[in-house]
Amino acid sequence: MLSLSSSHTYYLYAAAVDMRKSFDGLCGLIRNQTVKNPASGEVFVFLNRSRNLIKLLHWEHGGFVLYYKRLEQGTFTPPALSGTGGSIRWPELVLMIEGIQVEKSRQKLRYQP
Template sequence: MFRLADDLGVYLHREPIDFRAGINSLAILVEQSMGLNPFDRAVFAFCNRRRTRMKLLFFDRSGFVMVLKALTEDKFR
């Protein structure tokens, strides 16, 4: 488990994404689609079309981190 800082921004990419996308593709989406800097102190959230999976992307001191959460019985709202 990890803890997010109080001053950390959280941004949701509202359109569903292709979940084959990796760190580089998500960083490009942050820049081009969201108009944000992927190196900022922020977490960027992405969902699949069925809203059963979520990917989080953030940059820490040593590089990008991508977290995947898959729900088995429910959906993200």
């Protein structure tokens, strides 16, 4: 069942990834390069070198789910990582997937408990 939402933590893998990798190969990248647990419930985002393919790896109840999108035209533009360990926010992921590039924006302060 599709269950991605703003309640998850998203991590963008910084390097280009060979998109022939599937569940086990991507889990190996996560374990070896980011020292995170792929089965933690966090969502890991991967792009290929030409940035026209994207994969999202996510652990759900009982197993991994792999979301995969290929663009026929254009590229994905990843958000600038600002020293947050590769973490991106849900709105940034949605904008990247939908192909919307914000030239200038400012985030207003919001209360966070």
